[in-house]
Amino acid sequence: xxxxxxxxxxxxxxxxxxxxxAHALAVSVHLDQCTQCREQVRRLNMVGAELFATHSETTxxxxxxxxxxxxxxxIANSQAQAESPEEREGFMHIxxxxxxxxxxxxxxxxxxxxTPSFKLATLCNEMGGAQIALSRVKPGARLPSHRHTGNExxxxxxxxFSDEDGLYREGxxxxxxxxxxxxxxxxxxxxxxxxIVLDSPIEFTGCLTRLLNxxxxxxxxxxxxxxx
Amino acid sequence: MNTxxxxxxxxxxxxxxxxxxxxRDTRALTHLFDHYxxxxxxxxxxxxxxxxxxxxxxxxxxxxxxxxxxxxxxxATASLNTWIFTIARNARIDYMRKNxxxxxxxxxxEFWSEMADENxxxxxxxxxxxxxxxxxxxLRQLPNEQQQVLSKVYLExxxxxxxxxxxxxxxxxxxxxxRLALSKLSVIxxx
Numbered sequence: 001x002x003x004x005x006x007x008x009x010x011x012x013x014x015x016x017x018x019x020x021x022a023h024a025l026a027v028s029v030h031l032d033q034c035t036q037c038r039e040q041v042r043r044l045n046m047v048g049a050e051l052f053a054t055h056s057e058t059t060x061x062x063x064x065x066x067x068x069x070x071x072x073x074x075i076a077n078s079q080a081q082a083e084s085p086e087e088r089e090g091f092m093h094i095x096x097x098x099x100x101x102x103x104x105x106x107x108x109x110x111x112x113x114x115t116p117s118f119k120l121a122t123l124c125n126e127m128g129g130a131q132i133a134l135s136r137v138k139p140g141a142r143l144p145s146h147r148h149t150g151n152e153x154x155x156x157x158x159x160x161f162s163d164e165d166g167l168y169r170e171g172x173x174x175x176x177x178x179x180x181x182x183x184x185x186x187x188x189x190x191x192x193x194x195x196i197v198l199d200s201p202i203e204f205t206g207c208l209t210r211l212l213n214x215x216x217x218x219x220x221x222x223x224x225x226x227x228x
Numbered sequence: 229m230n231t232x233x234x235x236x237x238x239x240x241x242x243x244x245x246x247x248x249x250x251x252r253d254t255r256a257l258t259h260l261f262d263h264y265x266x267x268x269x270x271x272x273x274x275x276x277x278x279x280x281x282x283x284x285x286x287x288x289x290x291x292x293x294x295x296x297x298x299x300x301x302x303x304a305t306a307s308l309n310t311w312i313f314t315i316a317r318n319a320r321i322d323y324m325r326k327n328x329x330x331x332x333x334x335x336x337x338e339f340w341s342e343m344a345d346e347n348x349x350x351x352x353x354x355x356x357x358x359x360x361x362x363x364x365x366x367l368r369q370l371p372n373e374q375q376q377v378l379s380k381v382y383l384e385x386x387x388x389x390x391x392x393x394x395x396x397x398x399x400x401x402x403x404x405x406x407r408l409a410l411s412k413l414s415v416i417x418x419x
Contacts, residue, residue, distance in 0.1 A: 006418065009388055010401055017317040018387040020335040021325065036417065043359070043415040045306070048382040049313035050363050055383065057270035059280070067284055068261050071291045072254060078296065100335075124334065132334075 004172040005037055006030060015044035022130035022197045025097060026153040026173070029195055032095035033171030091160040093170075097124070098195065101132075106193060109134065112214055112219075117141035123195075124220035131198045133219075137161070140188040144209035147181040150200030159192030161185060181205065245308055249298035261291050268316045274383040275320060286323055290316050304353050307360055320385065366413040374409040377402055 005029050006014070011020040014027045031038050058064060083112055094102050101123040102109060109121040117138040124132050134157070137143060143161075154174045163184040168174055176182075186192040201220040205214050241263055247256035261378045265287045272283035293387050301311055367375070380391040388406070392399040410416050 005419070006257070008407065008410070012381065012410070013387050014382045016385060017321050017336075018381060018385050021321070021336065024336070025334055031262060037417070040415075040417045042306070043329040043417070044410075045310050045314060046356075046360055047367075047378065047410070047413060047415055048317065049307065049310035050360065050367055051349065051379060051382045052267060052271055053309045053366075055270040055274070056266035057273055058266040059269075061356055062264065067265060067288055071261060071288050071295075072258070074288070074292050075295045078292070126334070132409060154289075167388070192258065 004168060004174050005034065006173050006175070008040070010175075011037060011040055012044055015048055017042050020126070020129060022126050022132050023153060024153050025132065026195060026197045028097040029095045029155045029157070030171060032097065034173075041060040042152065093193070095157070098157075102134075106134070106136070112215070113143060114215070115209070118143060120219075122219055129199075129221060130221045131196075131201070133196050133198070135192075135194050135196055137184075137186045137192045138185060139191055141186050143184045143186075144204045144206050144212070145181070145183040146202045146204045146209075148176050148178050148198075149203055150178055150198065152176045152199070152202070153195075153197040155195045157193045157195055159190040160187045161192045161194075162187065238251075242308055245298070245301060248295065249301060257291070260294060263290060264294075264312055268312075270381060272320055273315055274379070275385045282323060284375065286316070286319050293309055293319065307356055309360075317385075335376050361399050363415065370409055370412060374405050374412075377405045378409050381406065 009025070010019065010027065010115045014024055019022075019027065031041060092165070094105070109123075111119040111121045113119050118135045118141065120133055121136070122131060126132075127179055139159075154176070155170075156168050156170050156172045156174075158170065160170070161180045161184045165182075167187075198220065201213070201216040203216070204210055241260065243255035243257040244253075247253035249262065266386045268282040268287040268290050274278065276282055290312070297315070303309075305326065306314070318336045325334075325336070327380045367378075370378070376395070377391055380394065381388070384391075386394065388402050389399055391397075393400040395402065407416075
């Protein structure tokens with residue numbers, strides 16, 4: 001049973017297509033694991049569909065006929081794409097929507113070691129937007145104490161961690177804003193891998209880990225040198 | 229934008245969709261085009277008033293996607309309206325992404341599509357129709373101010389905060405109107 005879900009507001013924006021893509025990606029990773037939120041989104045989609053179905057806009061008949069001809073010509077040239085369902089094996093813990101970014105599994109990613117027990121791999125960046133990355137922390141390890149300089153979404157993909165506010169397990173969706181300062185700790189039984197979406201770089205607050213801050217800034221798309 | 233009174237549950241559309249999926253019937257696709265293309269155009273023009281070129285491009289793109297993805301349509305998982313709404317929504321996001329506003333490596337089509345639902349069963353289809361009728365009827369009875377915020381979010385694709393700016397309303401008011409509307413439509417799941 002998952003304990004942390006996106007808010008109804010977030011799910012509504014998701015269903016309406018009004019959420020920034022990076023945040024939408026994090027929501028979809030949560031949906032992959034959470035039947036309850038999937039059902040909520042299904043119902044929200046129905047509201048959108050009803051509004052969609054009751055508004056229509058035509059121009060001249062000739063114009064619509066021309067558009068129709070274009071479509072018919074395009075499909076005549078296209079081969080039907082019989083997309084086969086992808087194989088699930090070898091992709092344990094990797095939700096459908098992330099597979100494109102993790103084609104060779106977690107170990108095939110380009111991990112940057114930030115501390116002996118904490119690694120980070122960037123999946124993709126939005127231009128001038130959020131950094132989308134995975135964090136990987138060894139069993140029982142404590143994350144360096146840090147502060148968020150913008151909104152941060154975390155979705156647990158594997159393992160579990162806890163902080164001052166509670167315990168988070170696979171599929172949990174945690175949204176933090178810039179007021180939060182916390183020190184998460186991974187449970188002792190297994191490593192913990194999370195998807196993180198950072199609107200702006202994390203800032204470490206420990207006296208030694210502060211030295212990592214330039215690295216964190218370097219890999220964030222808000223840094224122009226990194227080129228997105 | 230015209231509001232059309234006659235709506236959906238048009239079995240001829242579902243028949244056409246089945247013919248497109250199973251028999252690759254191009255005439256059936258023209259039937260779907262006649263019904264949906266004006267709706268897709270309206271949906272795009274709601275987000276970008278006056279952008280007729282974009283509306284035309286997306287309408288064509290969506291019809292092509294319907295043709296290409298027809299075999300994936302499962303009436304037990306989503307009604308035809310809902311399925312086509314999600315395709316149109318994704319195509320609109322994708323268009324905006326490619327044209328600057330949301331430049332990103334993320335392809336919305338990869339995850340915004342309806343999730344395969346293992347629990348889909350035939351009884352679900354009937355339940356779905358009842359839910360839809362309830363929502364349709366409920367939408368008609370909503371006060372204007374609630375309809376307005378729902379349209380901002382769903383048709384114009386505005387986030388809660390964008391809607392609050394454009395309507396000159398506090399964010400809290402926008403949020404509560406949307407919640408109130410959704411609760412009247414009984415779409416909120418109790419946790």
